[in-house]
Amino acid sequence: xxGVTQSPTHLIKTRGQQVTxxxxxxxxxxxxxxxxxxxxxxxxxxxxxxxxxxxQRGNFPDRFSGHQFPNYSSELNVNALxxxxxxxxxxxxxxxxxxxxxxxxxxxSRLTVL
Amino acid sequence: xxxxxxxxxxxxxxxGAPVELKCNYSYSGxxxxxxxxxxxRQRLQLLLRHISRESIKGFTADLNKGETSFHLKKPxxxxxxxxxxxxALGGFYGGSQGNLIFGKGTKLSxxx
Numbered sequence: 087x088x089g090v091t092q093s094p095t096h097l098i099k100t101r102g103q104q105v106t107x108x109x110x111x112x113x114x115x116x117x118x119x120x121x122x123x124x125x126x127x128x129x130x131x132x133x134x135x136x137x138x139x140x141x142q143r144g145n146f147p148d149r150f151s152g153h154q155f156p157n158y159s160s161e162l163n164v165n166a167l168x169x170x171x172x173x174x175x176x177x178x179x180x181x182x183x184x185x186x187x188x189x190x191x192x193x194x195s196r197l198t199v200l
Numbered sequence: 201x202x203x204x205x206x207x208x209x210x211x212x213x214x215x216g217a218p219v220e221l222k223c224n225y226s227y228s229g230x231x232x233x234x235x236x237x238x239x240x241r242q243r244l245q246l247l248l249r250h251i252s253r254e255s256i257k258g259f260t261a262d263l264n265k266g267e268t269s270f271h272l273k274k275p276x277x278x279x280x281x282x283x284x285x286x287x288a289l290g291g292f293y294g295g296s297q298g299n300l301i302f303g304k305g306t307k308l309s310x311x312x
Contacts, residue, residue, distance in 0.1 A: 089243075119299070128204075128286050128302030129244070142292075142299045176244070187232055187251075187290055189300065191244040 090192035092177050098198045099167050107162045107195045111179030117141075118160040119189065120152060121176040129176055135160050136182055164197075172199045202227045204289050206303035213277050214311050221272040221306045223261075223287030232291035233263055233270040234300065238284040247272075247285070257281070277310045284308075 091110045099105050111118050117136045121129035131144035135154035154160045158179075164171055174196050178189035203226040213219055225231060235247040248256045250263040250270060261272045270287060284307050288300040 121302075126304065128288075128304050129300075131299050131301070134299060144299070187234055187249050187300075188246045193243050 090177055090179050090190050092175075092192035092195050094195055095193065096196045096198075098200060100200050101167055101169060103167050103199075104163065104165045105167060105197060107164075107175050107177075107197070109160045109162070109177030109179075109192060111158050111160070111177075112190045115179035115181050115190070116158050117180045117182045118154060118158065119178045119180070120160070120162045121178065122146075123174040123176055123194070125173070132162070167199045169199050172197060202289060202292070202301050204287050204301050204303035206285075206287055206306050208306045209304070210307045210309065212309045212311065215279055216276050219272075219274045219277045219281070219308065219310075221285050221287075221308065223270045223272065223303060225268050225270065225287075225289045227268075227289055227291070230291055231263070231265075231289055233261070234288040234290065235259070235261055235270075235272050236286045236288055236302070238286070240283070244286070277308075279310045279312055282308055282310045 089112050093108045119134040120132040123129045132146050133143040134141045138154045149165045151163045174194040176194045177192045205224045233250040236244050237247040238244045259274045263270050284305050286305045287303040290300045292299050
């Protein structure tokens with residue numbers, strides 16, 4: 087089991103562009119959460135997907151949107167990129183019915199906005 | 201508003217010395233507290249959670265609701281404990297999954 091996998095690992099965009107980040111959850115997991123980690127900060131919750139629907143959302147603008155597919159994989163989309171969107175984007179998976187609070191994280195996608 | 205505070209950005213100790221990483225939280229509901237750790241070149245992973253009241257790798261943490269704290273302790277630090285430690289708060293929406301509020305983290309450096 088490769089665990090949570092994310093792609094791409096690094097990418098560079100310019101202001102105003104759009105980006106799509108991808109995540110495959112750990113085998114057997116059905117819930118995907120996305121976090122943004124700015125330099126020197128802890129991860130900040132963006133949203134969570136379960137059964138292809140957004141289940142919870144943090145304090146992020148509508149420019150941040152997501153999707154979950156029937157195979158439980160997920161995408162994070164960010165439109166109209168700003169310089170402040172430069173960060174490490176982490177995907178975490180879990181099994182909703184096993185509410186232990188343990189999240190399994192991927193290695194992240196590092197986004198740089200120029 | 202919910203908040204997690206880790207007052208130390210960096211904590212440096214010698215091998216064999218006791219370690220305490222501080223974490224304070226702000227939440228009016230029933231909190232669920234976690235410690236996550238990130239070793240060099242590894243992904244973020246759960247170290248321990250308050251509900252299990254277990255000791256992992258010699259680390260323990262006790263939830264003190266009166267002081268709203270969840271400090272992480274180890275009596276004798278080892279060099280392999282050097283890592284970034286994040287305290288996290290959950291328990292919202294009736295469950296602890298997914299929506300965690302993380303502190304800014306404390307980098308623990310254990311010197312030989």
